Amino acid sequence: MIIVHHLNNSRSQRILWLLEELGLDYDIKKYQRDPKTMLAPPELKAVHPLGKSPVISDDDNVVAESGAIVEYLVERYGQGALVPAAGTPDKLRYTHMLHYAEGTGMPPLLMKLVFDRIETERMPFFVKPIAKAIAAKVKQMFIMPNIENNLRFLEAELHKSSWFAGEAFTAADVQISFVLEAAAARGGLDARYPKLMAWLERIHARPAYQRALARGGKYDFVK
Structure with a gap:
């Protein structure tokens, strides 16, 4: 089991x-x-x-x-x-997306979470302005540009096909889901990226997704 x-x-x-x-x-x-x-x-x-x-x-x-x-x-x-079938272009996209999700997609989102917490964390009053200023600068100069670059890339991928590895839903879509849910929750994913927003609506409507929510319990990344 x-x-x-x-x-x-x-x-x-x-x-x-x-x-x-x-x-x-x-x-x-x-x-x-x-x-x-x-x-x-x-x-x-x-x-x-x-x-x-x-x-x-x-x-x-x-x-x-x-x-x-x-x-x-x-x-x-x-x-x-x-x-996708072995040896096809869709299989190559599938493999890329399976590894892209955690290798490239998630790191800047995790960094944003850390630096957001630095801005809000309790600390000595004389340190807080310096820490907030550094956190804001890192987000502005490095983190947010990387997140936005990833979102533009993923939006463009969905202009090529309905799903991330072609016209059929695959496990690559499952793997990329947490990246885009996290981006929608705290990374700037919004109506500027209509293909990604529509993709999130489609996966959240899938019966299997709903069954997983029912079994897994409270999940703050789906509103």
């Missing part, structure tokens, strides 16, 4: 979604973030040494990292579903 070690408001939500799209049976073991630090609880280290989510257990296999989990589930259980 597949067990998803599911952390609230995390990338593991898309693993639940993928399992629902594949029609697989699975159990969920839920974990809650520390309300102050927003970090995963130490109990996750009993599952995997890094103590992060997502991570799945499947028989004797423990698989961590979203992209690795997506590939594992699709290859072991997908029977050809949710992956």
Whole structure:
């Protein structure tokens, strides 16, 4: 039996979604973030040494990292579903997007989260103006330009096809979902990017996505 070690408001939500799209049976073991630090609880280290989510257990296999989990589930259980045919241009796009999501798409969004917290965190009054000024400058000069460059790239990809790896929905769309949900929540994704906004509406309307939400619990990235 597949067990998803599911952390609230995390990338593991898309693993639940993928399992629902594949029609697989699975159990969920839920974990809650520390309300102050927003970090995963130490109990996750009993599952995997890094103590992060997502991570799945499947028989004797423990698989961590979203992209690795997506590939594992699709290859072991997908029977050809949710992956373009080998050797096609769509398969090349699929592979790129599967790795792009965490390799390029997420880092500036995570940096923005960190620097947003620097601006709002409690600290000595004589330090706060300096910290806020540095955080604002880093966001202006580096973080936001990178986020906007990524959003322009992804918007252009959806001018090529309906989904991120061609005209068929694939696991690459599942993998990219957290990037765009995070961007919509805190990274400037809005009506300036109509293809991306419409794509989010389409994935959120999918029955498998709704079933994953129902099983995973509260998820702040979907309003």
